[in-house]
Amino acid sequence: MRLRSEEWFQGAPDNTFQHRSALRTIGHLPENYIGKPIIGIANSWSDFNNCNMPHKELVEWVKKGVIMAGGYPMEFHTITTPADLMKPSDLVYRNLMAMDVEEMVRSQPIDGLVLLAECDKTTPAQLMAAASCNIPAIQLAAGHRSSGTFRGETVTYATDLWKYLDEYKAGLLKQQEWDELEGCMSCSAGGCAVMGSASTIKCMSEMLGMMLPGTACIPAVDSRRVEAAIATGKRIVEMVQQDLRPSDLMTPSAFHNAFKLLAALGGSTNAIIHLTAIAGRRGIHLDLAQIQTLMQDIPLIVNLQPSGSFNMDAYYQAGGLPATIRQLLPLLESACLGATGETIAKIYGEETVKIPGVITSIDEPVQAAPTLVMLQGNIAPNGAIIKKSASSEQLLKHRGKAVTFHSYEDMLERIDSDELEVDETSILVMKNCGPVGEGMPEWGSIPIPRKLLKQGIKDLVRISDARMSGTSYGTVVLHIAPEAAIGGPLAIVEDGDMIELDVLQGSIQLIVEDAVILQRLQHWRRPVPRHHRGYPRLYADHVLQAPEGCDFDFLRPQSVNELPFVEPIIGRG
Template sequence: MKLRSSEWFNNENAELTFQHRSAMRAMGHNPDTFAGKPIIGIFNAWNDFNSCNYPHKELVEYVKRGVLLAGGYPIELHTISTPSDFMKPSDLLYRNLLSMDLEESVRSQPIDGVVMLCECDKTVPGQLMAAASCDLPALQLAAGHRSSGSFRGKTVNYGTDLWKYSDDYKAGLLSEEEWQELERSISCTLGGCPVMGSASTMKSLSEMLGMMLPGTSSIPATDARRKIAAEATGLRIVEMVRENLTPSRLMTEQAFHNAIKLLAAMGGSTNAAIHLTAIAGRLGIRIPIDRYAELTEQVPLIVNLQPSGSYSMDDFYKAGGLRRVIHNLMPMLDQDCLGCTGETIGRIYGSDMPEYESTAEVITALGAPFKERASLGILKGNLAPQGAVIKKSAVSPHLFKHRGQAVVFESYTDMLARIDSDELEVTADHVLVLKYCGPVAMGMPEWGSIPIPAKLLKQGVRDMVRISDARMSGTSYGAVILHAAPEAAVGGPLAIVENGDWIELDIEASTVRLLLEDEEIAARLAAWQPPEAQHKRGYPRLFADHTLQAPEGCDLDVLRPASKEEAAFVPPIVGRG
């Protein structure tokens, strides 16, 4: 086996070999110790702002131990992190920056295999995008989800329950004292959100794609088995280098189809539709937005987790976790796809599994699903010609077919200024419209879950139809139409919606329409003027100039190959730096 790192440490040019080996000695790395061994780059994405990824500060040592036990040599590196709680206005644009950071670090340095430490929402897809571009043997290790909290005798989960109690607080049903107590109670351990939000969704899809060890994606952060998984990840990546088992062999078009079906079956985050498209795009695989609808049409919801259901990730793990879900979903999957063990997923997940007392309540069988409808819906119409998404399983049944007049907010700041005003002319039948929050305008923040106006909350309203070109947190719920494309900032039809216009949603027909004549829509679009750019310089300006629209994954056009042939990894020329 010829190692990639030998270009640096055993080069025909004696001067280069001397330079590189001497530089390693300066840091205490003895060439006699690592010579001839696979060098494993362990990319750590923790920082003191990122409570989701913070466990990796400790877990990395167990990964290193596994690498050493398998005969490899571990080198720890750091990338930017994407703490969703803090990155404003949006962490999505930094997903692409993280992927560039990791890809170029791998490309330019003597690394034979990669372990990527992830958890918080955008670290998972950003790392997978980089792994796809590099196509060196790679594995992810998640930090795990945090424990559920306890608030006045009730179990509460950071994310979904936060939004529910926030509505109660605005409606006057929760006192200031209770609100402060909830703040102290809802999030008391490290790790990702304990519901089927974006973090839990994406690490589950990573395992489905063969980029995470089987059975490891849903282990809690506080469970000692997370450390065992870290060591096992270090062991396996060395073997994968020796087998040359690369992401392109695992993340095939059929594997992405499996992941899309899993996304629907477990009620996963709508954000995943953007991320899977972006990851596949790095491999030259195109996933049109209509493909999501085609693949999930017959897939029922078989996981009863918040926000589509009742339970938490702790309950999910106790009921068998992702292994149980994939096992139950197996008849609908391409079982010949490879997992990271080198075996087919049919062999990995197809064998009999024990039943637990809570399994049937949390993870149901295909024949007796939690909900008949798949969770992910794709909508099209004159208001979103290139498509929009909706989480059907989290929509109130009475809003599946709805017609209402628009209440328009021209920006997020406009919405914040007016949404809770008693002067706002709005009823539960109106459709809330939020513009200029897409990838070009603002980096596509999670602003799409427009708050229910305070005056309606006090009347007991807890859901109404909302539409925007933004995203929403995977922990959110409701009749929220997202990712409307093209976005308003590039002249999409959302830009010309006015107060009082009638909008029609029909989830069963997969349509969302502005009830205006085509001539009127064309006239308004002809008179429309684009808004002033929010960012004049720096990475946000670069992102706005080069980002693709939501149905294409919001990757940068310069990072996405035009074909599978162009996706090939270009190694560096090893010479004097």
């Protein structure tokens, strides 16, 4: 087996002297690493990222596992994407993080890669990079945080946050109680403890064979997370020796399984963007019609917030992802490989549900199929998405007048005004928040106007070209494409226009004559770009639309045979 790192350390003498000498200065002696697989460990913790903070310690256990298996660990750091703090959108920086990881791997002597992930966009960013690099790679999650107690009940960040925020706005929660909630909602570092974006994409990673079986949903504070770190370190050395690469694991069939699992979990709508982007890096192209076909007959079989009642602790105790995959196995392409190199049929075939009611079966689901629905119509010619499992039943077929907001700032300024002409039949429409317009932040779950909250109204149909947090709920139409900022029909919706939503028919229609729509589009003028320099300018100039995963146009190969990773020329520094 020829190691990639040999080019740096056992090649031309004038080059290898410099490389070995540089490493000697920091304690890496040639006799300790030459001939061994060098394992790069991409760490993504920072003081801004509470989700990924456990990796500050877990990395040392990964290193132990690598050494135990005969490899040589080398830790390096990349940017990270703290979803709570990164504005306006961590999605913008997902692509930058993916580029960061890819370039660090490409330019350094790394034979195998361990990717330390957790927060919403760190996991897909690393998977995008792994798909492009295509050297042996595996992920380790930090785990979800501990939940708190408020008013004698368990509260879980962040689904319960949205519920209590509405109560606070409606005057049902006192300031003292609101302050108390801030201090008790999250009780450790780690990701959100619901089936939001972080938990969803970790499950997708395991389904794709990029995390060790059973490790995606271990709590951050559980000692088995340390065991997972050691096992991950051991496994990556074996993967290098076996030459098992992401291209062997992230196959078209594996992505088919991931979308089916996404539906069964009632997972985050964000995962559709991420899976599409990751598959795109492999040259695998999946459109919304194909995705809908994969998911349309898959029922919801886990009872987790925001689509259900329980949190990730209960899910893990009930058997977690392994038990879920076992229940779903008859509908999956079971010959796909997991991270152990065995088929998923062998890995998950004997798993059992330990707590009925948290995980159910395809014959007795929590909710009938479909759970996520692709929509299309004259307001969204290239598609849109709604999370049916987290929507209000009475609004799944609805017709109402549009109340439009031309930007997020416009919405914030007017949403709670007593002068806003809105009632329980209205449809809230927000424009110019898509990939080019604003970087596609999680603004799609438009707040319910305060005056309606005071009347006890908790949900309205809401429509935008933005995303929403995977922890959110409500009848929210997202990812409308083309987006308003590039002239999609959403841009010309006006106050009072009738809109009709029919989720079961997969339809979203602007009830305006075609001639009027055409006339409005002819008079539409593109908004002045917000960004004129730096990475945001690069993003706006090259980002693809939501149905294509919001990746950069210049980072996607055209086919599975056209992988973009190019090895560097090894020469003098």
